[in-house]
Amino acid sequence: MKTLVRLFAILMVLISSVGFVGSAVAAELNTVDAKLTTEYGQKIDLNNEDVRGFRQLRGFYPNLASKIIKNAPYDTVEEVLDIPGISATQKQRLEDNLEKFVVTPPANELIEGGDRINPGLY
Known part of the structure; x- marks a missing residue:
């Protein structure tokens, strides 16, 4: 019986370590985390x-x-100046802050669900 309990304990340790390694690999493949290491962050x-x-x-x-x-989506940062219907003041604000913007390809993890306007965080 003791041997069976020991084998079970060893098996549980092995299974839990595989789960830990699997989550580490998944974190490496996370698109959002990869974006945070670029200018996006x-x-x-x-x-x-x-x-x-x-x-x-x-x-x-x-x-x-x-x-x-x-x-x-935008292909370049400067394209933001071509938004139809913005006022002269808004355009000036955009021009003054162009260096604070970056354009990367849209990531489904960040834009899916249409929650960019209302992300639900209050």
């Missing part, structure tokens, strides 16, 4: 950021940020 990504990410910029949240999001 330091700048506002026009194709992937939700509306809350624009709060750090004066005059962007929520109206201008919503317009930026609704007109995405």
Whole structure:
């Protein structure tokens, strides 16, 4: 009986260590984590950021940020200046902050579900 309990304990340790290794591998393959190591982690990504990410910029949240999001995706940062219907003041704000933006390919993990305008965080 003791041998059976020991074998069971060893088997449980092996199974739990496989789960730990599997989660480490999954973390390596996580697209969002990979993006955070690029400019995306330091700048506002026009194709992937939700509306809350624009709060750090004066005059962007929520109206201008919503317009930026609704007109995405962008191929270059400068394309954000071509948004139809923005005012001269909004365009000037965009021009003044172009260096704070980056454009990366849209990631489904960040934009799926249409929650970029209302991510549900209050």
